[in-house]
Amino acid sequence: MASILSPILSALSWLLCLPWKLVHLASGFLHALKKNLSDPYFVDFHSELNATSGEHHQSQTEWINMGYWKETNDFPTACKALALKLVQVAQCKSDGIVLDVGHGCGDSLLLHLEHPSIPRPKRLVGITSQIQHYRRALERTSVRNPGDSVDMCLTHGDAVYRGDTPSHPLDAKTYEGAYTTILALDCAYHFRSRRLFLEQSFKCLAIGGNIALGDICFAPGSLSLTTRFMIALMGSMPSENVMTTEEYVAMLRGIGYVDVKLENITQDVFPGFVTFLKGRGLAFGILASHFERLVSRGMLFVIVSASKP
Numbered sequence: 001m002a003s004i005l006s007p008i009l010s011a012l013s014w015l016l017c018l019p020w021k022l023v024h025l026a027s028g029f030l031h032a033l034k035k036n037l038s039d040p041y042f043v044d045f046h047s048e049l050n051a052t053s054g055e056h057h058q059s060q061t062e063w064i065n066m067g068y069w070k071e072t073n074d075f076p077t078a079c080k081a082l083a084l085k086l087v088q089v090a091q092c093k094s095d096g097i098v099l100d101v102g103h104g105c106g107d108s109l110l111l112h113l114e115h116p117s118i119p120r121p122k123r124l125v126g127i128t129s130q131i132q133h134y135r136r137a138l139e140r141t142s143v144r145n146p147g148d149s150v151d152m153c154l155t156h157g158d159a160v161y162r163g164d165t166p167s168h169p170l171d172a173k174t175y176e177g178a179y180t181t182i183l184a185l186d187c188a189y190h191f192r193s194r195r196l197f198l199e200q201s202f203k204c205l206a207i208g209g210n211i212a213l214g215d216i217c218f219a220p221g222s223l224s225l226t227t228r229f230m231i232a233l234m235g236s237m238p239s240e241n242v243m244t245t246e247e248y249v250a251m252l253r254g255i256g257y258v259d260v261k262l263e264n265i266t267q268d269v270f271p272g273f274v275t276f277l278k279g280r281g282l283a284f285g286i287l288a289s290h291f292e293r294l295v296s297r298g299m300l301f302v303i304v305s306a307s308k309p
């Protein structure tokens with residue numbers, strides 16, 4: 001009798017638990033969806049973008065930024081140009097300690113290891129939020145750092161230190177005053193929040209160290225309710241990061257940074273990026289049109305730099 005009842009009872013208990021299992025599954029799904037909407041890079045679209053001239057051969061590069069299109073109409077070349085512009089503004093020092101935040105698949109890290117115009121750092125540290133990007137960056141940098149000549153340390157995690165990531169590069173207990181340069185290429189507008197990231201970076205910069213960001217902000221007076229609504233539709237820029245150029249500069253000065261500079265390079269970024277995206281199919285075209293509308297409403301791409309006195 002017991003042997004007949006046992007499978008019936010276990011089937012019944014499985015059925016009784018089913019609603020809870022479904023609730024658990026749905027809440028896991030919603031959590032993942034929310035997380036991924038705030039960091040849209042979970043979809044592997046960079047190989048599509050890096051495949052040059054529409055030929056889908058394996059590309060050597062895995063850039064994911066919006067590019068600096070002044071002298072090119074090629075995506076990887078524009079991305080590299082933007083990265084080089086940022087490094088130039090940051091005035092990286094030979095034998096310095098560089099932190100590259102939001103490095104994605106690691107192309108900007110490779111520039112520090114190999115590019116002839118960039119002084120070789122003593123130590124190169126990185127943190128990026130997508131696990132698959134982190135793994136690619138780890139893989140690519142480990143084979144292109146002969147003899148481990150640069151001391152590398154990459155971490156998977158959020159740019160903002162929240163006490164839950166071991167050896168987080170912005171944990172001030174370990175890294176106060178550590179970095180000669182901090183770089184954030186086309187990513188800080190995603191952070192929760194950019195201000196918190198800039199405050200933590202200030203603590204962890206060495207005296208005389210520089211921070212440089214390729215970032216998005218807005219023209220003074222452009223932040224109407226409609227514009228804010230359109231930014232919110234993108235789902236990838238928390239509202240606390242939506243600010244004008246004036247507010248951005250004031251925030252940096254308020255934190256304690258000096259020598260604050262903000263260069264508006266919108267015309268060399270968005271038009272080229274939008275034209276490029278429009279040639280890559282419907283989904284990218286829709287994104288491009290949304291960017292275009294936001295640019296006409298005052299969205300700017302800026303290079304921001306500042307120092308710790």
Ligand SMILES: C[S@@+](CC[C@H](N)C(=O)[O-])C[C@H]1O[C@@H](n2cnc3c(N)ncnc32)[C@H](O)[C@@H]1O
Pocket residue numbers: 039041062063064065066079083101102103104105107108127128129130133157158159160185186187190191192
């Ligand atoms: C536009 S991509 C730029 C990637 C890289 N800098 C490049 O130029 O190829 C933004 C990167 O920032 C990362 N990111 C977004 N939010 C982040 C966060 N809160 N903390 C760390 N990285 C983040 C994304 O996963 C993505 O790799």
